[in-house]
Amino acid sequence: MIEDKRWKGVYSFDDSPYLMEVLTELRDKETDSIAFRKGLVKLGRFMGYEIIKTMETEKVKVETPLEETEGIIVKDRRNVVIVTVLRAAVPLMEGLVKVFEHARIGIVSASRGKAPKFEIEMNYIKIPQITPEDTVIIADPMIATGSTLLRVIEEVKKYGTPKRIIVLGVLAAPEGITRIKEKFPEVEIFVTKIDRELNDKGYILPGLGDAGDRAFGAPIKLSTLPQVHTIE
Ligand SMILES: O=P(O)(O)OC[C@H]1O[C@H](OP(=O)(O)OP(=O)(O)O)[C@H](O)[C@@H]1O
Numbered sequence: 534m535i536e537d538k539r540w541k542g543v544y545s546f547d548d549s550p551y552l553m554e555v556l557t558e559l560r561d562k563e564t565d566s567i568a569f570r571k572g573l574v575k576l577g578r579f580m581g582y583e584i585i586k587t588m589e590t591e592k593v594k595v596e597t598p599l600e601e602t603e604g605i606i607v608k609d610r611r612n613v614v615i616v617t618v619l620r621a622a623v624p625l626m627e628g629l630v631k632v633f634e635h636a637r638i639g640i641v642s643a644s645r646g647k648a649p650k651f652e653i654e655m656n657y658i659k660i661p662q663i664t665p666e667d668t669v670i671i672a673d674p675m676i677a678t679g680s681t682l683l684r685v686i687e688e689v690k691k692y693g694t695p696k697r698i699i700v701l702g703v704l705a706a707p708e709g710i711t712r713i714k715e716k717f718p719e720v721e722i723f724v725t726k727i728d729r730e731l732n733d734k735g736y737i738l739p740g741l742g743d744a745g746d747r748a749f750g751a752p753i754k755l756s757t758l759p760q761v762h763t764i765e
């Protein structure tokens with residue numbers, strides 16, 4: 534885990550050969566949906582372990598069948614709220630809950646409109662109450678313009694004031710990170726890798742394409758389908 538020199542509290546995992554290998558498979562245009570989803574689950578799980586390293590631990594006594602010894606608990610691991618941003622974060626969440634099995638889960642939908650406005654439509658919001666003991670992990674694989682996360686963070690903050698807000702992503706563009714840190718300097722960002730830039734359609738370069746479409750297949754517009762007539 535490396536803290537990026539450009540911002541405070543922004544970490545990437547260029548130093549982890551395993552995470553870099555999983556990312557390489559996700560970037561590969563030949564990787565199909567099954568392998569893509571599996572890759573996201575792996576990243577959720579192993580980046581989750583990395584987040585645990587930043588949590589406070591407490592010494593405890595434990596009785597083995599033979600004698601008493603010292604152990605630890607990671608108290609904050611029990612007070613986690615995972616907020617999953619539909620669609621692409623669903624497999625990331627699957628990996629995260631393997632590590633944070635006590636987590637309460639929030640699900641929000643956020644859909645990004647076309648360039649240049651990138652308006653965010655949020656019409657499904659289910660977030661549990663957040664307490665001062667909680668660490669909120671907002672899972673969204675792609676931080677591009679940052680518009681989606683700015684809206685989601687704003688929404689999350691209405692549900693309580695947590696101990697920490699962490700954004701967990703796969704790829705980020707510098708533009709998106711800068712926008713989030715300008716508005717919410719206290720938010721920590723953990724991403725597998727920070728990429729070079731955005732193209733004029735708001736896609737991350739070199740990137741991995743549209744994460745939602747690659748994980749679940751491209752949706753189709755209903756109006757382009759032949760209409761089915763039913764007889765009543
Ligand atoms: O930083 P931004 O410029 O806002 O872009 C990032 C968002 O784009 C993707 O979602 P998308 O809107 O494609 O939805 P999907 O997951 O359903 O495909 C991605 O999962 C982020 O939520």
Ligand SMILES: O=c1cc[nH]c(=O)[nH]1
Pocket residue numbers: 675677735736737738740741742743744745
């Ligand atoms: O590169 C990008 C940018 C936004 N959303 C994606 O899924 N990919």
Ligand SMILES: [Mg+2]
Pocket residue numbers: 743744745746
């Ligand atoms: Mg998409």
